[in-house]
Amino acid sequence: MRLFDLHCDTLCEGLHRNTSIHSNAGHVDLVRGARYDAWVQAYAAWIPDGLSVTEAQAECDALMDVFHRWTGKSLHRVTVADDLFATPAGMLTVENGGALGTDWEYIHSLYRRGVCMVGLTWNGDNHWGSGCFGSDEGLTAAGRQALSVLEQFGTVVDVAHLNRPGFWQVVKEARRPFAVSHTAADALCPHPRNLTYDQFCAVRDRGGVVGLTLYPEHLGGSDFETIRRHLEHFLSLNGERTICFGADFDGMTAPAEWNGIAVYERLYRYLSDCGWNPQTLDAVFYTNARDFFLRYWEQTIRNEE
């Protein structure tokens, strides 16, 4: 089976606990990923709320250094569309881009340093807008500018964690499809981090992708049936090209028996036993996310001036 996962916080483990990507006691490593015929994993440089811009940029730089140390020989680095066909492959993303401020030179440098996707906020308020536990305001003027700057570079905008007013502003102002890297269905587990029916349909209609988190707190359970109900809910909303995974491994508490990233193998078998056909399985576990980036980059006309 093939796997594409849109979000993990494993870089933080590498930076703050000095863990190895080859093998570690956390959720994601190359030994466990080797079971997949193809495996693309997005690695987020997560910046906490409340840092100064200088501190946020230093944290982001340090996390990106970990990514660049980990990638190369045994973990292929994704920078252009062709890299999506390498395995195992790592894609660099940023979570809480608005903590980095309004230094557009720095934001531009993210693209040059291989960042493929940027989440606008984390849970609180930052220079670009408000997260789902922040104020009720939408995007700031800087946030609207960030949206257009990122789109222009061909960096995917990720609205996971963004509050609902901000979400609808992105829907209104974005010129490109966008992603929700790790979330779940609000209809099944009401939570400010989860997508309502209208939100999911808006992402779908824009040609975006929605990664289902495996965080039990956001799913409302930690059994495979709960995961299946979220997936089938999104599929029932014509999400067969939209839904994929963004587990949030190393950023949440998961049942120990899942053994981190290895759980996908068992989940795949479970869904297959429930009658899912191989095409749907491959789409949700892999091709929906891959094809989203392929389409996005194919349609990117970079104007770097």
Ligand SMILES: [Zn+2]
């Ligand atoms: Zn997150």
